[in-house]
Amino acid sequence: MEEKAIRVENVHKSYSSTVALDGISFEVSKGSIHGFLGPNGAGKSTTMKIITNELTLCSGEVFVDSNRPIGFLPEIPPLYKHMVVEEFLQFVKNIFESQVDLSGILEKCGIDNVKGRLIGNLSKGYQQRVGIAQALIVDPEIIILDEPTVGLDPHAIKEIRELILSLKKDHTILFSTHQLYEASNLCDEVTIINRGKILKTGKIEDVKRDLVTGEIFLIELDSRLSDEDCEECEKEFNVEIIRKETELRITSKGNEDLRGRINRFLLDRNYIVSSLKIEEMDLEQIFEQVTSEKNV
Amino acid sequence: MFNIYKRELKEALSSPLFYILCAIFIGITGWIFYYRVLASKEFVGSSLTSNVLIPLFGMISSLFMFLTPLLTMNSFVEEKRCGTLDLLMRSKVGLWNIIIGKYLSHITQIIFMLILSLMFPMILMFSGYSDWGIVLSAYLGLILNISTYVLIGMFASSISGNQIVSGFISFSMIFGVLLLNLAANSTNNFIVGQLLSYLNNNSHFVHFVQGDLRSFSFVYFLSFIGLFMMFINKSLNSRRW
Numbered sequence: 001m002e003e004k005a006i007r008v009e010n011v012h013k014s015y016s017s018t019v020a021l022d023g024i025s026f027e028v029s030k031g032s033i034h035g036f037l038g039p040n041g042a043g044k045s046t047t048m049k050i051i052t053n054e055l056t057l058c059s060g061e062v063f064v065d066s067n068r069p070i071g072f073l074p075e076i077p078p079l080y081k082h083m084v085v086e087e088f089l090q091f092v093k094n095i096f097e098s099q100v101d102l103s104g105i106l107e108k109c110g111i112d113n114v115k116g117r118l119i120g121n122l123s124k125g126y127q128q129r130v131g132i133a134q135a136l137i138v139d140p141e142i143i144i145l146d147e148p149t150v151g152l153d154p155h156a157i158k159e160i161r162e163l164i165l166s167l168k169k170d171h172t173i174l175f176s177t178h179q180l181y182e183a184s185n186l187c188d189e190v191t192i193i194n195r196g197k198i199l200k201t202g203k204i205e206d207v208k209r210d211l212v213t214g215e216i217f218l219i220e221l222d223s224r225l226s227d228e229d230c231e232e233c234e235k236e237f238n239v240e241i242i243r244k245e246t247e248l249r250i251t252s253k254g255n256e257d258l259r260g261r262i263n264r265f266l267l268d269r270n271y272i273v274s275s276l277k278i279e280e281m282d283l284e285q286i287f288e289q290v291t292s293e294k295n296v
Numbered sequence: 297m298f299n300i301y302k303r304e305l306k307e308a309l310s311s312p313l314f315y316i317l318c319a320i321f322i323g324i325t326g327w328i329f330y331y332r333v334l335a336s337k338e339f340v341g342s343s344l345t346s347n348v349l350i351p352l353f354g355m356i357s358s359l360f361m362f363l364t365p366l367l368t369m370n371s372f373v374e375e376k377r378c379g380t381l382d383l384l385m386r387s388k389v390g391l392w393n394i395i396i397g398k399y400l401s402h403i404t405q406i407i408f409m410l411i412l413s414l415m416f417p418m419i420l421m422f423s424g425y426s427d428w429g430i431v432l433s434a435y436l437g438l439i440l441n442i443s444t445y446v447l448i449g450m451f452a453s454s455i456s457g458n459q460i461v462s463g464f465i466s467f468s469m470i471f472g473v474l475l476l477n478l479a480a481n482s483t484n485n486f487i488v489g490q491l492l493s494y495l496n497n498n499s500h501f502v503h504f505v506q507g508d509l510r511s512f513s514f515v516y517f518l519s520f521i522g523l524f525m526m527f528i529n530k531s532l533n534s535r536r537w
Contacts, residue, residue, distance in 0.1 A: 052386060053386065054382050054385070054386060054536065055536055055537075056536045056537060069386070069388075072386065074379050074382065076378065076379045077379070078378060078379035078380045078382060078383040079378060079380070080303075080307070080378070080380055081378070082307055082310065082311075083303075083307075091299060091303055092383070092387075094299045095299050095300070095384065095387035095388065095389045096387050096388055097388050134383070
């Protein structure tokens, strides 16, 4: 069985009359990148603050399997704008009584060249890097990042994403995001939360497998599929076909691979298939499906 | 604690607000001193202490009723806004050390300002003034008295999310404590009067200015400091709820 770095069990949290978390449970495996997905106000930040002990929970339990402090980057990076980068990181290192090498962190986060500058004068991308550096300087085993790429330009997003990937070697990472393709590119595991409830959690492939029934084929023909052939194909293979000029989008209802049979069917009717591919259901669609009203 | 103290003090000393407040403070006290020295010529048979220094120290204490909220209003507000307070609270420093570190930093700033005012007794020294016991006792009183203002300001900053509101709350609370004196004077009941007078910081400060150190005044100031530190601790802890 895989070792777990964080285990959240049946956690409830309410602020006066508002229920923020309604009995959530999920696990983060050691050495994984765990994506925490959900719309605004879903309870992502509250969960992260509870794990880092910034907030107390009303009931339930949180187990963190690490003796070292958790490195946490909140949505707004906690930075003293009037301090110089190096001085700030030294301050954080001192208050966490960390023994980690400061110059190594500066280099890893790519802020070596701005270490002598005032934090307030840095661009948002660099400030975010300093935020990640303050999470690393505490010498953590577990790193929690709350929307680390929000509000950054595409170039900075790419760099931060690479930085997160490079951290995977030595750390367990839990991070929340709105950008779902980011989660599908980076994460090994994913948890989807909405309105304080966990909708799906587990390995990214398992979550996809649970949700996807049938397959989607995208076929491009040399000419438009006639109405009769379309109807016949739908009946014969029990599929749903959407035609757009010479392109077909075929959704099967079972798990059988129909590619070969459909290809033969089309060739028999003198259509030339110029391309045929399976459309993977991406996280975007999964997210839409599980957070849609009927699934809540 | 020392890390917090050092950082706070460095930030305060690099901000123009501190120097502006120093200039205002020394300008007003300098003018009062000059006025009192000139006026003292008219009094015959009374000392420089009662004519110049006692009113001057009284004035300094009153002046800090306005200056302290300006110094402390940002104590926790900015940290809350930037999320750095949560960073400090997650660290190994501990809440008490955060509060004490910030308190000592504010007191150090106040001491810097008070050191500037030392020039007035020193000017008098050149004219033969030598009653340094009273001067020391008055400065001790000032530090303890202004400590209460600092803690009220820090508490106001810990409960509000805006520095203007924080400054306003702390000034109102300082003024509220001052009003206890009026209430003490206007009551007919002796015990209630004594009680209200004991709760007012100025009635204790007056003893210090006269060189009259009383143990109950120390008990009052230390209790006040302890109580407000506990209030700040509770207020900051409530962020976790």
